[in-house]
Amino acid sequence: MPLTVQIPFTRYLDDQGQPQGDLPGWVDDPPLLLELYRQMNLVRLFDQKCVALQRTGQIGTYASTLGQEAVGTALGRAMTDADVLIPYYRDTATQLQRGVQMQDILLYWGGDERGSAWSAPAAVEDFPICVPIATQACHACGVAAAFRIRQQPRVAVTTCGDGATSKGDFLESLNLAGVWQLPVVFVVNNNQWAISVPRCLQSAAPTLAHKALAAGIPGEQVDGNDVLAVYDRVRTAIERARAGKGPTLIECVTYRLGDHTTSDDASRYRSAEELSEAWKREPLGRLQRFLHQQGLWDEAQEQRLHRELGEQINAAVEAFRALAEPEPSAPFDHLYQQLPAGYAAQRDQWLERAGRLAGGEHG
C-alpha cells in the first residue's frame, strides 16, 4: 500500500537567501530579523569557543550545535516566558534564547552541576538538558498535563534528534499528547545523523513527521536551516497549543555539520562530499544574504557584530574560569531535600576523601 499522506513542508528562504513566494507579514520587522541573525552568530561563535575549550582541556566532552543554529534560535524566540523548555543535549541555541547564561553552559559541559542551577526568570522552570535519549518527551507531557490540570495557558516545548524518534518514550509521548490533547510541541532536530547511523537506517517512514499521524496529531516539516520558516511554524504550533487546540510535531530538516560530540570523528562514517554539500545549505549565510538583499546588513556591521560577540563570549569564559569550586558537600546537600539521618557518616567520609584529594594527596 503506498504511503500517500502528504506532510506539509515550509521554507521561506532558499539556500541563497532568495524568498520562496510571498513572505509572511511578520517578516517585515527589521529589528527582529537582525536579532535572529545576531543570536545565530552568537551561538556559532560560542560553539567554536566551546570546542576550543574542550580541545585545550578546559571543559569536558561537548556536543556541538554547528549547523543547527536556526532551529534553537527560532524556537527559543517563539516561546514566551510562561512556557517551559524540556531540551535535549544539543540545545545551546534554545537555552541561550531562554536566558540561560553562556557561563552556565560552560559549567555544565565543564562537569559542574551548577550549570543547570540557573536562575534566569524565563528558564527557571525549564528542565536541564537531557542525555538519555527521548526520555524528556515524557517529562514534556507531564509538564503539559500540569498546565492542563491547573488550567494555565502555558505550553511545554521539547526537543530531540532524529534518532530519538525511534524510541518508545517518544512514541508513547506523542500518543498521550494526542489522547489528552496536551499543550505540548515536539520539535525534532533531524540533523540526518544519530552518531554514525544515518536517517535512512533510523526509520522507513517517509518523513519523521509522519510519526505524528498514528498518534492523531498534526505533523509537519520545515527547512530547519531557514530561521524564518522555523520561527513561523513553531510560533504557530505554540499558539495553537496555548489556545487549547492540542499538540504538534515539527520536524526541522537540518544537518549536523560537526561531529556528534568532541569525542567523535564523523569522517569515519560520512563522506567529505556530503559534508561540503551540506555547508552550502547552512543557516547563517542564508539569512545574511537575505539581509544584504533587504539593505539591512553590510560588511562593516558584520565585522562589528563579530567583535562584540567575541568580547561577550570572552567575558563569559572569564566568568566561568573565575567561579569558585563547588561546595565539597554539594552531592549530599541536594540528594534529598533534607539529608536523612543515616547518611551522616557517609557524608563525613565523603568530605574527608574530597578534602584529601583537593589538598593534592593521592592514594
Place this chain on the structure above:
Amino acid sequence: MAEQNTLCMVEAINLALHRAMTDDPDVVVLGEDVGPNGGVFRATLGLHERFGFRRVMDTPLAETLITGIAVGMAAQGLRPVAEIQFMGFIYPGMEQLVSHASRLRSRTRGRLSCPMVIRTPHGAGIHAPEHHGESTEAMLAHVPGLRVVIPSSPRRAYGLLLAAIADPDPVIFLEPSRLYRSVRQPVTDDGQPLPLDTCFTLREGSDLTLVSWGAALKETLEAAARLAEEGIDCEVIDVATLKPLDAETILASVSKTGRCVVVHEAARSYGPGAEIAALVQEQLFHALQAPVQRVTGFDCVIPYARQEMAYLPDVESICRAALRTLEQAS
C-alpha cells in the same frame, strides 16, 4: 473525632488517597485503570467520581510514560501518585526512576525537584499469573535519591502513604498484595502521616532480633510467637523504609540481643538482607553472639502459582534460623 473503621490494607490505601486528595489540591492520581474502574485491586475506588477526570487520570497502557509524566508533573509542583499495576511491570519505568526521578534535584542543585509517588503491588503468594508476584525492592533501594517504603499493616499503609505523598522527594511505595485483603484493623482517618526513614519495633524481646518488612512480617511475627512458647524472647522490627535505611534502630536492637535474623521474600543474593547483615557485622562485630542469618526467597526465577508458596519464607524456616543463632556458643 476522626472516624474509625475496621479496614483491610487496600481500603486503608484508598482512604489515604481520598484524604491526601481532599487536603491538597496538588495531589493527582494516574495510571492504568485507576479511573472509573478504581484500579484492578480497587485501591483508587471512588476517586474518579469524587475528584474528577482532571485529577484522576486513566493513562494509555505505557509504563515508561506513566513514570515519565509523573516526573514532569512533579517538577511543576504537583504531587502525582502513579500506580504501576504490578511490580513486574515497573521495569519499563526504571530508566525514568534511575536517570530522572532520583536525580532531578541533584542535577539542578535544588532548582527542580520530584515529589512523586509510585505505588505498586509487591510480592508473591496470591496465585496470580507470572510477572505478577515480584519482590525486587533491592533494585530500587540501590538507587541514591529514591525512597523505598513498604507497609505491613492497614494502619501503617494509611500513615506511610500519607507521608510518602507529602514527602518532597520521589517515593516508591510497595504494597504487599498478599496483605491487601487478608488482615483487617481499625484505622482512624486522622490525616496523620507516620514517619518515613524509621523502623517500627512490633514486638520487644531480649534474646534475638528478627528484621523484616512487608508481607513476610506475617510469618516473622508467627515465628516469634512460636519461639515465645519455647521461652525464646524475640524482638521484631518492621523496616518499613528500606531506603534510606534506619540502621540505628536495627543496631540498637542487635546490640541488646546479640543475635539477628533477616527475613525477606526477595531473592537472596544482593538482597536487602545482605546489606543489613553487613551493617550489623561492621558496627557490632564484637557484640554479636552468632553470625547473622538470612531467611529469604531463592535465587531462582519466582515460580508460577503451583510452586510459589515454597519460594516464600515460612514460619518453620524462620524458627530454624533463629534456633541456629541460639545454638552458637557465646
